[in-house]
Amino acid sequence: MKHDTALDIVGEIYDAALEADQWPELLTKIAAFCGGANAALVTVDPDINYSSVLTPGANPDSLVAYNRHWWRHDPLSVLAAKTPSGRFISVADIDRDTYFSSAFYNEFRRFTGYGNYGVTVPLFRERNAFSTFVLQTSPKKDEFEAQTLQKTRLMVPHIERAVSIARKLHRLDLQRSLIDCSLRSDHAGLILVDAKQRCLYLDDEAEDLLASETGIVVKNGAVQLRNAKTDIRLKSAIQSCARIEPHRPCGKPIQVQRGHVQSELTIDVLPYRLNTSNPHGAPAAAMLLIRDPDRGKVADVEDLRARFDLTPAEAALALEMLKGDGRAAAAARCGISINTARTHLMRIFEKTGVKRQAELIRVLMDS
CATH class of the missing domain: 3.30.450.20 (PAS domain)
Incomplete structure (x- = not known):
């Protein structure tokens, strides 16, 4: 039965990689299966001053306080930022005297309703951003039995892979949605x-x-x-x-x-x-x-050059002629004299096979 339960939870972990809204309920199941009081997914990105904690059992006010301020002063978060993915860390891995005398512990951590000796497991690190899985103890039983740690070690690799899958899918969705914008x-x-x-x-x-x-x-x-x-x-x-x-x-x-x-x-x-x-x-x-309209002009000039074998100066003038305000205005925008513009225009007529400015504009619009 316990084996079947573990397989079911593992399956749900990979489902959550595709459907992120399944995580809150799933974290509750993982905590119950492993024997913890609560479970959480924590994401921190110091570069953009960002922290997020997904945990269904925590006090909402504590989450707000952590995300607004206390994540910067969390010693375990500092350690997790330097720890390889998949490695278990806890208060036992830091200076406990410093931890229990810190403002983080005495003004925040001790009032959250959970024990101190849970485990934190880094899941990924990208530049300075990172994410962790946290399994918390209760104040009444502030330690994990060997069986709890064993079950947690069973779940963590799957959580780590699911998070990696979700991030890759998110990036693919992002790139797919942005392709049209960059064309x-x-x-x-x-x-x-x-x-x-x-x-x-x-x-x-x-x-x-x-x-x-x-x-x-x-x-x-x-x-x-x-x-x-x-x-x-x-x-x-x-x-x-x-x-x-x-x-x-x-x-x-x-x-x-x-x-x-x-x-x-x-x-x-x-x-x-x-x-x-x-x-x-x-x-x-x-x-x-x-x-950037200047980029568009460069691309359009190159397109006109390729289509009609125009010189760069001729293509630039032809592009300005499309605005329809006359040869003098187009010449001024190109920084050339009217006589030079007249010479360019005669060559443009020859290369595009037209005789008048109205015909030229029609040909250029069609192209």
């Missing part, structure tokens, strides 16, 4: 943030963009705009994402000023709804889709 010729980057603007994911283009001097920065793990007014708009748009339907923009696009020569960047803020119940990382709130 535009003016795509300059995509950033995934939580409700507090904390950066959870950057694509390669966004990393390159942030490495250069732009109006977008990451400070203390949070995405910010250098201009205070536009940063307020960004913050408001991100916070409103929880109330907006998926794929619907959260307000108007945000314009980000750059240098005098470069065009403004545009940020579209969209809600992000995939795997919002994922307990192994900070929940994302919004996607920041960054567009």
